[in-house]
Amino acid sequence: MEELNFEDAMKKLEKITAELEKGDLSLDESVKKFEEGIKLSKECNKILEDSEKKINVLINIDGNITEENFLPEEG
Amino acid sequence: MEYKALSVSELNSYIKNKIADDDNLNNILVKGEISNFKHHYTGHMYFTLKDDNSLIKCIMFKSYTYNLKFVPKDGVSVLAFGTVSVFERDGVYQLYCKAMQEDGMGSLYKAYEELKNKLEKEGLFSKEHKKTLPVMPKIIGVLTSNTGSVIKDIINVSTRRNPNVYIRLYPVPVQGEGAGVKIAEAIKVMNEKKLADVLILARGGGSLEDLWPFNEEVVARAIYESDIPIVSAVGHETDFSISDFVADLRAPTPSAAAEIVVPNIVDIEQNLNTYNIRLKNALRKKVEIMRMRYEKCMKSRVYTDPLKIINDNYVKLDMLIKSMTNSITNKLQLSKTQAIKNFSKLDALSPLKTLSRGYSIIEKDNKIVKKVEDLRKDDIVNLRLQNGEKQAKIL
Missing domain, CATH: 3.40.50.261 (Succinyl-CoA synthetase domains)
Structure with a gap:
């Protein structure tokens, strides 16, 4: 499954909301749009909830990149 | 000769004016190395400029420091632009810097x-190349x-x-x-x-x-x-x-x-929340409108009293039949009355009734004779009387 792009999802959400607010869709279409919108907003929320704090430092050894937790020096 | 003693203030004030009057000490450019640099909490900068043999105190007021293109620190060679003046309280002359740049940075x-x-x-x-x-x-x-x-x-x-x-x-x-x-x-x-x-x-x-x-x-x-x-x-x-x-x-x-x-994650979450509310409101409104339309339809008599149309038509039909019957009856009655009227008229005009009163009818060649001139001598006529007829000859 392709990863949902947060920005695209937000843009789509805006579009769907505006369409639904116009009110000229049929009831069936309205319900469909509503479900789509709610699904998108849940997915966006999930992205936010699933993200976890990572402060990492990249180490490049001859083009091989490794990632380590970064601890800034004190003081 | 008597010496008039000056106060220290007078002396310093005199020197200050002397220096202020000297164009060679106004708006000058001085080359030197910064030392003793202090960036005071008030925002002013205090330092000395020195070369191998000498030094001069310098001050740069806060408002001028904003224009500096570098961060002054000890050991940096600079060109300082400013005016020499006396700080009377301490009796020192110093360079009041208005601008400063690193020396040797020209290249x-x-x-x-x-x-x-x-x-x-x-x-x-180019702006076109910039990505969002x-x-x-x-x-x-x-x-x-x-x-x-x-x-x-x-x-x-x-x-x-x-x-x-x-x-x-x-x-x-x-x-x-x-x-x-x-x-x-x-x-x-x-x-x-x-x-x-x-x-x-x-x-x-x-x-x-x-x-x-x-x-x-x-x-x-x-x-x-x-x-x-x-x-x-x-x-x-x-x-x-x-x-x-x-x-x-x-x-x-x-x-x-x-x-x-x-x-700002709080903003984003708020945005998402707003979308959620907007979506829900929009759908609720849509459903509400549909419900109102449905209710309006349902209020129509077609649904509230479906038999009414049929009943109405029954009534209409009954009325039509009744009116039809009425008009035929009327017509019949009218014709009957007319007929009776005609019969009595006919009866009144009937010659038979006249005969019964003693009159008689004279007929010649099957025609009623009405005038004397119509009769000649020896004409045979028919006499019609109340209860029969007889023939007669004219004299």
Whole structure:
């Protein structure tokens, strides 16, 4: 499954909301749009909830990149 | 001869005026090395300028310090522009600096201007080429030194805005020989391996020489070729490096870069929440409108009293039948009355009735004789009487 792009999802959400607010869709279409919108907003929320704090430092050894937790020096 | 004693104040005041009157001490340029530099909390700068044999106290008031293009510190050779005046309280003369620049930076400035013009002509600063920053970058790439306050500031601001921020620091030297090449390489690696959604290229304040890597062509070109949007935050707000011009966005400070790049998670959550509410309201409204339309339909008599139309028609039909029956009956009655009237009229006119009263009818050749002239001698006529007829001959 392709990863949902947060920005695209937000843009789509805006579009769907505006369409639904116009009110000229049929009831069936309205319900469909509503479900789509709610699904998108849940997915966006999930992205936010699933993200976890990572402060990492990249180490490049001859083009091989490794990632380590970064601890800034004190003081 | 008698000496008139001057007060110390009078003496210092006299000297002050003497110096103030001397054009050679007004708006002059002095060359020297900074020492004893103090940036007072009031914002004024106190230092001395010295050469091998001598020194002079200097002061630069806060309002002038904003225009400095470098951070003065001990040991830096400078050209200071200002006016010599006396500080009467202490009885010292000093240079009141209005402007200052690093001495010997002339060639660097020239190189900077030349490269800037060249790259500008090539279109490296063009607005069309600038990429928009992602609204919600998943990974923030930071290219700066892994020591010092810059990375700490960026981490602090970023985590404040988004407690779950994902930062990837690619440590690079930010000054000195070879730093530019390393920075350019870091940008390329981040792009090739797609290690971030947005990059912050940052460095704290410093002299033009310190900031030099960010004015190198190799860095400028790497920024230009980057597919990942880059925010450049080099030096203080007043410093403009070439990387600032090429980058997709310039931030005045590294902290500001983090502010720009990392979305405030509270805002985003609020946005999402608003969408949710709007979606729900819109659907609710739609359903409400549909319900109202349905109710309006349902209020129609077709549904509330479906038999009414049929009943109405029954009534109509009955009425029609009744009116039809009525009109036929009337017609019949009328004809009957007319007939009776006609019969009685006919009866009244009947000759038979006249005969019964003693009259008789004379007929000749089957025609009623009405006048005397119609009868001749010897005509045979028929006499019709009440109860029969007889023939007679005219005399």
